Amino acid sequence: MSERPASSRPLAEVVGCLSDFDPASVPVAQASAIIERFVTPIDDIEQVAIRDALGRVLARDVLSPIDVPAHDNSAMDGYAVHGASLLADTPTRLAVVGRSFAGRPFAGITRPGEAVRVMTGAVMPAGLDTVVIQEIVTVEGDSIVVPPGQQAGQHRRRRGEDLVVGGTAIAAGRVLTPADLGLVASLGIAAIPVQRRLRVAFFSTGDELRSVGEALAEGEIYDSNRYALHGMLTRLGVEPIDLGVVRDDPIALEEAMTRAATMADAIISSGGVSVGEADFTRSVMDKLGEVAFWSIAMRPGRPLAFGRIGDAIYFGLPGNPVAVMITFYFFARAALCRLMGALPTPLFPVRALVDAPLRKRPGRTEYQRGVLGRGEDGVVRVRVTGPQGSGMLRSMSQANCIVVLHHEQGPIAAGDPVDCVPFDGLV
Ligand code: AMP
Ligand code: MG
Secondary structure, eight states, X not given: OOSSOSOOSOHHHHHHTOTTOOTTSBOHXXXXXXXXXXXXXXXXXXXXXXXXXXXXXXXXXXXXSSOBSSSOEESSSEEEEOGGGSOSSSOEXXXXXXXXXXXXXXXXXOOTTEEEEEOTTOBOOTTOOEEEEGGGOEEETTEEEEOSOOOTTTTEEOTTSSBOTTOEEEOTTOBOOHHHHHHHHHTTOOEEEEEOOOEEEEEEEOTTEEOXXXXXXXXXXEOOHHHHHHHHHHHHTOEEEEEEEEOSOHHHHHHHHHHHHHHOSEEEEXXXXXXXXXXXXXXXXXXXXXXXEEEBSEESOOEEEEEEETTEEEEEEOSSHHHHHHHIIIIIHHHHHHHTTOOOOXXXXXXXXXXXXXXXXXXXXXXXXXXXEEOTTSOEEEEEOSOOOTTOHHHHHHOSEEEEXXXXXXXXXXXXXXXXXXXXXXX
């Protein structure tokens, strides 16, 4: 566990700065702002080999120990020449006196009227600054004839043009991609500092829940939320800690939350935050930590508790399986990214034309499951996936995006553009 508490600002102070704040119905944008202000990134570093760094959060800037490229080199296959010696209006004849290939530089010195055969990536021979591509040159024995019209300095990559010694190759906070691993290797760096993995404890609440493998009695259902959460947390690159199912009982809930807070940086529960059940969730939070808000102006997912238990941040997600995924994607994801020290990773919506009218009332944000595709006419369109009941996981599984209908938006007509967040960009 980090020595520093994950979240150090008192929540009351964070929400106290907001005017017209109503913890029982917080607009989506305000909820995101509260989460961002409240969550303090961890700073607990470990050194890992490049291959183990994929998807991890870079903890310190990677500075280049070398110039990249390390030498002026040729960008094309052709001939290295002295640019200022080329004749402006008539062809220039030059003697080819050697070759410089990638990894095998030309060691000699050229005199006026001489050229060196070069291949892409080859170090530029001393004194030569220009490359003439092989396709336009006429070869006559050991000489070449270069047509007029060449630019001095062309087709040459300059030493340090990508990075100079001491320059920032990758800034801290980056969630490392395959390209980043290649870049680090190109600098000759074998291991880099990353933030330790976040530990996220999660559990389901509900007397009706059974785990897979158990027999169902009348009125019982299988717990699916823990599996969807496990998948989303794993993709986010955190260490998921599955605490199982907790009964609908304040003492059991308090025990689970206390235990979770001792072992994790963040806690996620599902269920038990809707009207009726919410009261004891909230009272346990008040006792063990703080609660910032418990309801958001959104659909699905209206009941959503956010706060702190001990040093861990806490999300009390709704019970409905679709609402769990939506609230995770649009709230918990950003909070966990911030907590793990990652730079903000905004979701990039795709604008698409919706195929049918959508009912929507201003004053809350609505999220619908959609299938995004490009028609033969090249236009990007989205179809919402039939019934949007928040317990219907099958439509979530069939969808490839979430259509976001914003707080202030009213009804949408067929053919109107809407914002769609592709699942690929979520986690
Ligand atoms: P709650 O917020 O606890 O009232 O739950 C709302 C709905 O979601 C109820 O129909 C619950 O049975 C269902 N639900 C709650 N937790 C889960 C879960 N872990 N897996 C599947 N369904 C759940
Ligand atoms: Mg319940």
